[in-house]
Amino acid sequence: MKIKSATFQLSAADIGACPAWAWREFAFVGRSNVGKSSLINMLCGKANLAKVSALPGKTQLVNFFLMNEAWCLVDLPGYGFAQVTKDRKYDFSTLIKEYLEQRTNLAGVFVLIDSRLPPQRIDLDFLGWLEGCRVPFALVFTKADKLKPAKLQANIELFQEAAGPWLGAAPELLFSSSKTGAGRIGILKSIDRVLLLA
Numbered sequence: 001m002k003i004k005s006a007t008f009q010l011s012a013a014d015i016g017a018c019p020a021w022a023w024r025e026f027a028f029v030g031r032s033n034v035g036k037s038s039l040i041n042m043l044c045g046k047a048n049l050a051k052v053s054a055l056p057g058k059t060q061l062v063n064f065f066l067m068n069e070a071w072c073l074v075d076l077p078g079y080g081f082a083q084v085t086k087d088r089k090y091d092f093s094t095l096i097k098e099y100l101e102q103r104t105n106l107a108g109v110f111v112l113i114d115s116r117l118p119p120q121r122i123d124l125d126f127l128g129w130l131e132g133c134r135v136p137f138a139l140v141f142t143k144a145d146k147l148k149p150a151k152l153q154a155n156i157e158l159f160q161e162a163a164g165p166w167l168g169a170a171p172e173l174l175f176s177s178s179k180t181g182a183g184r185i186g187i188l189k190s191i192d193r194v195l196l197l198a
Helices: 036-044 086-102 122-130 151-165 184-196
Strands: 004-011 024-028 062-067 072-075 105-112 137-142 173-175
Touching: 004 137, 004 173, 024 137, 036 062, 036 072, 036 137, 036 184, 062 086, 086 105, 105 122, 105 184, 122 151, 137 151, 151 173, 151 184
Parallel strands: 024 072, 024 105, 105 137, 137 173
Antiparallel strands: 004 062, 062 072
16 A cells, blocks of 8 residues: 555544544554654654654544545544543543444554553553454554564563453554654555455
8 A cells, every 4th residue: 555645634522523424444542652643654654744742642632634535544642641630631531432432434443552661551451441342453563663673572472472361363463663664564554454345
């Protein structure tokens, strides 16, 4: 798949404000500061399409990007660590929950995991909850350029082992580096496979 066009469409503060269109949507979600906005920009080939911040919790809305005028990439708020009020953090959780449970044209979810860290309980808990939503999802291990290949593979296997009790069927495993562009083709191919089955 080649990305020929990528345009921001709108932001939604709740499920009722999400657009009424027929485009199939692929959502990206992960812990705050996992590198989600940078990954989205890398996939789209645009440096500033999704806003990148050094402060966790920058994305507080559901952001919709139309790709190739054919499908949508959806940037969900990060979970955990957000430097916002407790009430706003609760809104994050509600917004993610409602979107993933209720959005009928959601075709797949990419859960971003920081490849540098040991398995984090918040990621495992989120995957356990997501498993119950019966939405297809893949794991994307971000910041792969920060590790040597052997260490990256070891960390992925460690996460797989830790996530086993939370998961049913094993999800697709991908990796990425927003700095080098590694993993871009793999993620786009994963999306393309789903679109071709439509």
